[in-house]
Amino acid sequence: PDHPMVHYYVGAAYTEMGECRKAIVSYTRALALDPTLADAVRRRGDCQYVLVPVLSSDVQDYYDRALADYDAALDLAPDAYTCNARGALIASLGRLEEALEDYARAEALDPDYPETYFNRGYVYKLLGEDERAVVEFERFLSFESHWNDEMVAQAEAYIKEITEGE
Helix, strand or coil, X not given: CCCHHHHHHHHHHHHHCCCHHHHHHXXXXXXXXXXXXXXXXXXXXXXXXXXXXXXXXXXXXXHHHHHHHHHHHHXXXXXXXHHHHHHXXXXXXXXXXXXXXXXXXXXXXXXXXXXXXXXXXXXXXXXXXXXXXHHHHHHHHCCCCCCCHHXXXXXXXXXXXXXXXX
């Protein structure tokens, strides 16, 4: 059926199965029927971003598409997750100061979103602002729950690397 939510949920299923290209098609179909589905735009952006390392010839195109989707999702319904995703994409392009702006916006939208602090800590680490990086990593670790154990281990390792290297 041509109902936007049907296409959205098909896209979500494909995303869960790791079928990003098929998910992008489904999200795009959902958005053709209802361009206000912020989560469909956001998830399509995630899929575009996931495909970047897989594709060698179209890397910039997928970065551009992901960034456009994140911007559109933020225009429709700003949230900390999308600000963080946009910041990570921008940081991967070397635009670190701009990424910090995305993380500040994420914190303003939801100060209880732990990944904001991990991501900002990592950018500060890249910028050589070690004290600020440690503060952010410690703030990330102060949350009771984390969805990603790997990020917890990385934050702990970064703190150790920074503090023992001084």
